[in-house]
Amino acid sequence: MSAPGKQRPTMADVAAKAGVSRALVSIVFRGQPGAGRETRERVLRVADEIGYRPDNAARLLARGRSRTLGVMFTAHQIFQADLVEGIYAEAERLDYEVLLSATGPGRGEAKAVEALLSHRCEAVILLGPGATDADLDALGQRTVAVSVGRRVPRARVDSVHTAEGKGVRQAMDHLVELGHRRIVHIDGGRGPGSAERRRAYRAAMRRHGLESEMRVIPGDHTEQSGIDTGRLLLAEREGGQALPTAVLAGNDRCAMGLLMALTRSGIEVPRDLSVVGYDDSHLSHLMPIGLTTVRQDALLMAEYAVRFAVDRLENRELEPREAVLDSKLVVRGTSGPAPVEGPA
Amino acid sequence: MSAPGKQRPTMADVAAKAGVSRALVSIVFRGQPGAGRETRERVLRVADEIGYRPDNAARLLARGRSRTLGVMFTAHQIFQADLVEGIYAEAERLDYEVLLSATGPGRGEAKAVEALLSHRCEAVILLGPGATDADLDALGQRTVAVSVGRRVPRARVDSVHTAEGKGVRQAMDHLVELGHRRIVHIDGGRGPGSAERRRAYRAAMRRHGLESEMRVIPGDHTEQSGIDTGRLLLAEREGGQALPTAVLAGNDRCAMGLLMALTRSGIEVPRDLSVVGYDDSHLSHLMPIGLTTVRQDALLMAEYAVRFAVDRLENRELEPREAVLDSKLVVRGTSGPAPVEGPA
DNA sequence: CTCGACAACTAGAGCGCGCTAGTAGAGCGC
């Protein structure tokens, strides 16, 4: 239809064809007052006809602000998909745009963030950042930054995370009530919330007088980490060491990997061993028996993240804020009474 | 460090501080010849000092091309995460940037694509588009578009997908060899590749003389769809109808949901029923017994998608191309011999 | 000494839009 080989139409084209000035077209497209009803309609009709659509790059340049939030995420973290959806929704409500940038092998966090900033994002929302506190602080000095899933104390960065402590405490109480004593924790490494979860695990073990049973196995927030841990535990059993009776995994993906490794080797969950995850990502509902896990409200987290970013854009001088959302244990099928044992 | 409350520095600031012209700074930052070694270094040093970074929006505007590829994807489709990673990698190789836009509830494909185009993406890569062929053709007229995972015949759109037919055929042969006759297929609805998979399923059933057993259950590419089908089959069994002995799911997620629903009700896979997925997303390795599935090579698909987009950018007049990549069955634990039955 | 040839650099016109400051014309009160 449109003249082949030609550039995309601009405001000037619309203006010419509608017989008005370029400025008027601009007014119409921004929905501002100052254009007559009839003219407004004509402009929109003409624009539609010639296939005009506003050019964001130019828009960005011209108006000082971009009204765009950048989101750094990790493609493979399912929980973050929920967060991204929530962010889109809340941003739209507040009339902001969203730009995504994924990290992954071959594309580190720094690169992903640079990409966002170079596109003039006014703020960046980092989902589960792995960068150091110092790096985050530096970023916070340079622009508006919000960390989701990881608290960043003493840095110029807002953060949103769940009360990891509370969730872990509930999970641990749940396990202890079921009679478990040998409860190990698979660590999330530098993953978001890992430090808090680890700390809460240790505290709970001490509180229940299980200090001697305390054990943190290094890991990260991937299925592989769960699989590795499963293999490790099985190998230890071969060597005569008793299996733990319960495992508190770093997150759902890790729990999932662990379950797979164990089930494959004939260990029955929860009869022989209980497993608790973290996140309540939709993975949790999908395992054959339903994963007992700690729930985080992704939508609410997303809402807070966007609000924090927008608030700070309106007032740079705000003190860094921290939202600690409620977390709570969801009991499903992977946790059960501790297996009965002979005397040590 | 930087003057508080002030805007981000521009080329002019760098130029002034380095005692050169703005144009020279531009040359340096574009890595073009035409600047002396010493000057070049000075400019870069000064830029670093005042924290200058090029403004992409302005860059976009000024040079005709954006060298940016837009990618539409669905946050929750795990397989697409692999594709995204591949796209980033290949785009970087060809010196293109990538912009992501997710679809989801409350954010349709049209919206996601508009967002990309308004950011001046030169081409859009659509991962598993659900739009109609006509819509895609229209999009292809307006800009350069590549469809991944779905062929779009007779439209001005390149496409990359796997030889769905071959994969399904292999899977069906595998099941028939194992003695299965009552094989049902859970349809992927408007999902990418669904039509081809459905067709190949029907053809295979006919070829094996199982026309009377042919059954396609409506569904889509989500876990929920698998769960629903599981419930449906179980309900039918209550009603006296025999279970199928094998199910060819629309994709891995669907297979996963099905597995969950069945296992929860005491059906044992593959003893009572075999399940085959599609995608070989990393989910496949994670189920307790490993999912038998049809493998698609995400990285290769991503490579083709980017190449197609870039080639067409260089020559708009190219005929629409279609890459059909090899697919092949990966046999894991969810498929086994058909259960022995009494005479009908 | 003059004339290129070349390297190092600069001036300045846009890219497509937003926005401020303005103008034209209609309506109204006095």
Place this chain on the structure above:
DNA sequence: GCGCTCTACTAGCGCGCTCTAGTTGTCGAG
């Protein structure tokens, strides 16, 4: 008639960059 306000519209600068068409200075060949 005047001045006023209000609506509907326009002129034109500038956002930060790229890029073409220069300008200057140096050096070697003739």
